[in-house]
Amino acid sequence: MAHVALRIGVDVGGTNTDGVLLDPAATGSLNRGILAHHKAPTTPDPCDGIETCIRKLLEDAHIEATQVTSLAIGTTHFINAVIEKNPARLVPVAVIRLCGPFAREQYPGIDWPQDLASIICAHCGFVDGGLEIDGDIIRELVEEQIAEECTLIRQKGIKSIVVNGIFSPADIVECQEERVGDWIKKYYPEAEVVLSKHVANLGFLERENAAILNASIMPFARATIASFERAARSLKLTCPVFLTQNDGTLLPAHRAASVPIRTFNSGPTNSMSGAAFLVRHELGLARRAMLVIDIGGTSTDIGMLLPSGLPRQAAAITDIVGIRMNFSCPDVRSIGLGGGSIVRRSEKMTIGPDSVGLRIQTAALIFGGDTPTATDYAVAASTAELHIGNPARVPADLRVHADEYRAVLHEMLEGIIDRMKTNAEDIDLLLVGGGALLVEDGTKLKGTSNVIKPKYSSVANAIGAAIARVSGTVDTVRTTAEKTTKEVLDEVSLLAVTRAVENGAEHTTIELAEIDVIPVQYVANKARFIVKAIGDFDFSRPPPAALDDPGFDRVGDLVAQLVSQRSVLPAPPPPPPTLSELESYRPNVSPAREWRLSERDLEWFSIGCYILGAGGGGSPYAEFVRVRELMRKGSIVRVVSVDDLADGARVGGGCGMGSPAVVIEKLAGDQMMDSQRAVWDVVGGKPDAMIGLEVGGMNGLQAFLLGASANMDVPVVDGDFMGRAYPLMWQVTPVIMGGEHAHALPNALADGNGNVLVMTGATPERMVERTFRAALAEMGSAVGYAKAAYLGRDVKSWAVKHTVSLAWRVGRAVALCRARSDLDAVADVIIDAVGGPETARVLFRGKIVAVERKLVKGHLYGEVSIANADGSCLTIPFKNENLVARRVGPEGVEVLATVPDLISVNDAASGEALGTSDYRYGLHVFVLGIATSDKWTRPRGIQIGGPRAFGLDIEYKPLGVFLPPRSVIDEYAPII
Template identity: 55%
Template sequence: MARSVRNFRIGVDVGGTNTDGVILDPTRSSERDRGIVAWHKASTTGNPSDGINNAINTMFSNSKIDPKEVVSITIGTTHFINAVVERDSTRLAKVAVIRLCGPFSKGVPPCIDWPVELRDLILGYYCLVEGGLEVDGNLIAEINEDEIRDQADIIKAKGIKSIVVNGVFSPVDVFYNQEKSAAETIREVYPEADIVISKDVANLGFLERENAAILNASILPFARKTISSFQSAISRLQLHCPVFITQNDGTTLLASAASKLPIRTFSSGPTNSMRGAAFLTQNDIKEVMVVVDIGGTTTDVGLLLANGFPRQAAAFSEISGVRTNFSYPDVKSIGLGGGSIVRRQGDGSLTIGPDSVGYQLTREAIVFGGGVATATDYTVLGDQNSDIGDRSLVMRPELENNLDDFKTVVKKMLERAIDTMKTSADDIPVLLVGGGAIIAPDELSGASRVVKPEWSGVANAIGAATARVSGIIDTIESTESKTSSQIMKEISKRAIQKAVENGAKVETVQVVEMDHLPLQYIANKSRFIVKAVGDFDFAQEAGTEISSAKGKLERDEMTEFEKNSSATKEQEQEKRNLVKIDIQSYRPNIHAREWIISETDLAWITIGCYILGTGGGGSPYGHMLRLREIMRNGGVVRVISPDDLKDGDLVACGGGKGSPTVSMEKLAGDEMVQAQTELYNYMKIQPNAVIALEIGGGNGLQGMILGASTNMNIPTVDGDWMGRAYPVAWQTTPVVFEKKPVFLPSTICDGNGNVMFMTQAKSEVMVERAFRAALSQMGSHVGCAKGPVTGKNTKSWVVEHTISLSWRIGRAVALSRSLNQIDTVAESIISEVGGDKSAKVLFKGKIVGVERTLRVGHVYGEVIIQAMNVTGSEGPDGKGRYKIPFKNENILAIREEEDGTETANSIKILASVPDLICVIDAQNGEAIGTPEYRYGLLVIVLGIVASEKWTSTPRGLEIGGPTGFGMGDVEYKALGKFQKPRSVIDEYGA
């Protein structure tokens, strides 16, 4: 008897190798068979619509399902990201970019940090026009419609049909809607263009949002064609139901929306597998668990949270070398799969992968009559009941002798991958899915239990079929008149409403993620992020998303987009000409006691600056891009030793002042240089050199940016006034040695026509207070120029050779990566900063808690770290819990009692300011700043002894030690003995 209610859902995952399908009845999801009535796995076809058609037809035939009983079809696909990864010119369109930015961001043009061949392939034109907002919602400038029309005419004349409009702080623009207004003006001039406004694509983070919008715009024509192809398959099957595409976060988009925002589907494959795993274990496991998806070539390991969604990776992710601010699922991959090749090495060890026979398993593996020993062969050999292939073929001595070693290596590889993903030392459930799950053992260290559910081989298709609808709000709000709790409730309602608008059934919507991030140096402002999800409301009768006129495609229409890696001969030649730097033999360019900075030097210095930032100072990434662009346009960056200064020289100083959150959205214009120009025009003198205020974080590069700027053209001193980063400008060594104000006059400039001077003050503390008070009225980020210091005083007060130190630290990290020795990156850094008498590893572990609050413009908080072995190297796992209190920068490193209590006798202070407490990522050696602290990160915490400029006098400790952070009851005890950094100029300039 035919069913009277349409209940069936179809999920299809179109991968590069296989197309998997499943039909399930969600009303029976609690039953033993989870409501799965049919499933199918087949090879992916050149035209994806054929593969989808074949999979669904086969499932209909096997299950006798009436197509009229299907309520939805959800498709996951890797087609769009593959087009980017493969640099396919037939699937990527040229893009024009219009920035609404006023005077800002000119030093960092679009696609500045892209791989050259991808940038040449996609970026066709860009322009910077009036517009943009401040962080508080006030205008940087109004948009100029005539200017927009002129630019639209230029783009039209160039024949570029994909256009991105990106405005400064557009995600918080709810009043002016500048991006939308600009898009409407463009359409009047160029109606046939595809226009992508950045706030529809991603959230805060100007450059990263722009990158995502550009990729999205470039893939639009191919996305429409592909999704129409999907729709064509559905039409041929006589299905009349809504079609969805799965997103990166495990939720769905209607096909019509996905054709406009294809970038949101780029990483849906791993997410679908994890969501499928959650569905398969819904009645058995209601806690955090590790999902291990074993395919033919790789194993993907992710953490499935108790809310049924994958833990997300850091705020920034890379897509084929392009940095975006999409939050992808946090997945680690290892070269272990069913097709992995197994070898006995010359030293007697057994290796598995990373190379694989992949989709040729049924032809190449021994168990199928081939000649290559694979993980599947050994698995069949070890299972007398296996029905895979012909077991007799693998019953040979050379395999039988290796079987025990094979099992040991597989177990160790999986256990290490699982351990890196867990967020505590406690055992948790491990769920095995994927076609290669048969190679995994039934017991694993670190797993409370190992589960291999039925239908795990098509977990990705199950995840697609069961995906839900989401609504996300990411906004900056004032906390002046309401509590954070009240605001969070209001934003949660907005997120729920957005989910309903996206198609969710209102009574099923729940808030699954909430985050509150106070903004540094900005009074009464915080960033709130809320995500709500719910089931699709099928009562809306969404129907098919693409009209029959567009949806009916002839089968050969997809051939226009057959893969075509069309790198030009020039690009191929460029690849061949790229010479990998031999880090160990590299020598910096020293000429006449001047260090001429190269791009290699700059990359290493940038890494070192953020590590020396001790959690603060803001990421140097954007400043690095700007300085690199100056160098590529002919600017020369010169660094000199403080020893070579003349007593009568004047040394300038400057940098950015304000919130790192603002600087990542409102990219610098000319405010840094303008502040210097205004100051020295007022003083009617010219400096001979420039020095960074602080080496830690983004300001560590500002001295070099200022020195290389065309209107200054002076060398930068190899040193700074902090030797690290501190939250306020009076925490500097000149203030330690001179009680009266040192840096007067001082100037700040917002880059948008406003300049403020401080010519007299009783103290540097008063200068800081006055400038901080002005910050909120000047966009919460300004360029600052401090009055010059003589060469004689510079030599007495400077923390010496800190650019050299940054370079050495960055080189150590780069070398560890190139040698695949990240396990010992901490020890390499310690060696560069003076050895184990000057630095040490304080502890290693995983972040298990973060608390933040805003007080007087500074973000205070603490991060909790559970100790454990995070590198996989030999040695103890470590025990105990640690915490690091911070005020923008890390203040103390404390070991707690195991129960988390704190009494005068129960805590042990391992390190304190002014010594440097640096948190680095155990996976790559990069610094992790306090704004980036998040649950689950694997970290190494280093302690580095501070310069004697801070520790040799009571005043130095009063300003830069615990007392300077309001912790007068904490006694500073040095970690060791300070070792002055070695000068690169002295070492390599002979």
């Protein structure tokens, strides 16, 4: 039988290399178009295993190599090099930041594991450049600065350089990164240059992290991918070679060699896509979501396939080996269950998490070994004959405990199924992977409507590679001043389609898979547009030229060279704290009742800040990193009780003002301290202490940043003036308690670029707000704001007390849940931390099904809809912060909570808070309602911060009883 346009998919795992030969014209047949499949052990040099696998496929199917039109390869080699922190496969990297006076404190690798940073992060140069969000230039590029940096980098022997500019993904006019890249080639021709905008999207630190890792792995990736192509050519294949991406689409080999980081998590994606392909004809699942469980030799991965056929993606920020990045990765959870998992019997049977792994064919009982594994028990418990090893070697006592084995296995699988589902409705489950044999055919698992183990399930990952499509993605900020949002969206969508075509897609097959439009707060006529287009590969095109030979016959030659270049290997990192260490941890409170924060305290406080932000305030992460770096350089963060303030003490205040969309790109310069200095110059001296104006979000850490700085070195008061986050500066307790007149004058703004505005007089506090908001857009939409000192007696009366303690307790509760691997309980532990069920409760659980956003006078207005299995839906309108939670069900509409009570939406997968700008379709969340401070529930507080203050014709009804937070200082201060 003659075949044309055949595809080969290969997945190179740590244990096995799987391959399939597929006829896409016969996918409706009984064999799904699969002409041959093969599974073999992965070889030390992966191209050997690939070559052997492909040769076997062609021989078994009696196919000529010329009939193959594409070869798609998924591999874990690149991410494994990072996970293993392998200095033989990672090269040192220099970074050139185009940032002007900004982004200098948070240097590259500041939040990395130290051992990995010591291998990779070798140099950073801060130079002029960068853009404001409106496209204005922060500082003009200076060619001489780039020439000087190239000289320094060459002297250090570094050949990989990352260029990262502020707002570079939105830079389509100045092309600053491209110009600097050209200059580097001019002054250092031997250098490899990676432009951050080609690697990841908006989010300065996260994009830079991805670009650095990408640059570090590039030499190894190029040599590896070139070896893949050589293996294909040695078999007379003339087709293009692709690598599979994290989102389930394809990259041509020459592109993948430039952005290998996009292939890091392609394995789970391939398995999910392959599983859906195997069953979609029988079950009609092409437009339905389904779960996929991939059981390997050591672990089990579970993910969710969306109706689009693409895997559900994880939250916007991805963490790999402790490094935060913002490229797309599938939302996959894992447990230590696989064919090689060791089974133990004592009081209760356990399976894993340790495994014999690659040694299964010598260690397992059925292969003559002496270690009972899950595979041994599967053979013993099966009612059908399993052709694995020698079943006669299975001891009789294993068969006696077969029922217990099934019960433990099912409990493990049902637990992870329940955690991955977005609602209580039963869902179809597909079992794939070599370890799928652990689960007998016909097994029923709670939470599933069907448990399906399709034919060819053991090579589903290779099938997913073979059927993968091509994508093009655009993530940019554009103006909507002269065109409607729809017109701009159409332009961005066309650009995404163009990129998909450039990547090899056939134009007529392209469809838009993802669309999101997010207005930018405090910036007129600006929005962030995110569009992904996907389509089938156009096989009519001639294949691209093969990669240039990097000069090594084998990948091992490159590895040997990189090893020889390493004079000193990094020291291993300290072990992470144990659960018992976290549970027994006590904060450092002195006899003088001064709490000196540790890094652990700071991390817990930061987590709690975002949860208390009620959707607003922006992520505290960047400020957390800045304060932690101050601490590592010797600064001390001190917290004192609000109750211990002297009546005449001068307590200063400060915060950041601006758009979160700006802050994630334009990392802070010295604007906070510049604004403080402007105030001190007027009042004649610095304050005795600092207090946060709001505890919610990133501003919760500004008082720490200021108090711990060398210029101030003053303690921070355990309290704030909101007890949450609010969108307006006059929505504070001093206005409730002390009147509407302007407090703590003078006030000052500074943009960090040399521009300072001081307001020495004002009538109501609202006038300060209106004046500074008008200046904000002209000062870059991200500024530092300072107030002169409040008196201690007023702070004791006006502040929401002990909110530093409260945020610390909330963050500690979340951290302990993570350490216990019990995120299912995270909502309950947060409730306990804020006062118990009388103070807080879970309002809703479900997944985000719709988000609408618009910008009004700089504030992000919108509504998020969350649905669950019983058919009800929770809608939350927001103005920067969440305003009201309405449950819509068969019985009608019920208001569950309103401002000033806190409504916090949290990611169910991590326990982390989601800001209103983080909301996106498909995220599984839980919504908490938390009773607000009693200062807000008095009539004046409800007038300023209640529903009608936001134009909502709703009567405020308290969600619960406010319980004043317990002071950490009171609890842990030594008794003298």
